[in-house]
Amino acid sequence: MVTFEEAVRSVVAAIPPGEVLSYGEVAEEAGHPGAARAVGNLLRRATGLPWWRVVAADGRLAPHLASRQAALLRAEGVVVRDGVVVPSTAHRCDTGRDRPRRHP
DNA sequence: CGTGTGACCGTTT
DNA sequence: GAAACGGCCACAC
Numbered sequence: 001m002v003t004f005e006e007a008v009r010s011v012v013a014a015i016p017p018g019e020v021l022s023y024g025e026v027a028e029e030a031g032h033p034g035a036a037r038a039v040g041n042l043l044r045r046a047t048g049l050p051w052w053r054v055v056a057a058d059g060r061l062a063p064h065l066a067s068r069q070a071a072l073l074r075a076e077g078v079v080v081r082d083g084v085v086v087p088s089t090a091h092r093c094d095t096g097r098d099r100p101r102r103h104p
Numbered sequence: 105c106g107t108g109t110g111a112c113c114g115t116t117t
Numbered sequence: 118g119a120a121a122c123g124g125c126c127a128c129a130c
Contacts, residue, residue, distance in 0.1 A: 004126075004127060004128095005127090022112090022113090023111075023112055023113080024112070024113055024114095027112085027113095027125090027126080032125090032126065032127090033125085034112090034113075034124075034125040034126070035112090035125065035126040035127070036111095036112040036113060036125080036126085037109090037110055037111090037112050037113090037125070037126060037127080038110090038112090038125085038126040038127040038128080039111085039112080039126085039127095040110065040111040040112060041109090041110055041111080041126085041127060041128060042127075042128085043111065044110080044111055045128080051111080054111080055111090056111080056112070056113090057112075057113060057114090061111085062111035063111075064111075065111065066111095069111090106130105107129105107130085108128105108129090108130085109127105109128090109129085109130100110126105110127095110128095112124105112125090112126105113123105113124090113125085114122105114123095114124090114125105115121105115122090115123090115124105116120105116121085116122080116123100117119105117120085117121075117122090
């Protein structure tokens with residue numbers, strides 16, 4: 001049984017440079033779909049993780065860390081415009097949020 | 105042990 | 118098109 005922190009930590013730590021994932025994606029990958037809030041909460045406390053590679057579903061950065069995150073993402077090769085990640089510059093994992101959803 | 109809050113997401117009004 | 122609402126999970130008090 002892995003704790004939520006462990007799962008999220010593993011997922012976030014597995015994000016390659018230049019790629020950005022959304023909280024919802026991380027939560028889903030962690031095995032806790034819908035726990036996007038919890039992901040943010042853990043990233044806030046968890047350290048040593050590329051939290052800056054985690055952005056909102058709209059590609060928006062955290063309100064308080066937008067500047068820091070933007071600088072870090074820029075260092076990774078991602079272009080951040082007005083506090084919003086540009087999908088074309090970053091590897092479009094979900095920032096386009098137009099990905100096909102399961103349709104039972 | 106119960107309540108509140110949060111770096112959220114998706115749908116509806 | 119924008120705004121509002123509810124729902125999900127985990128942690129702190």
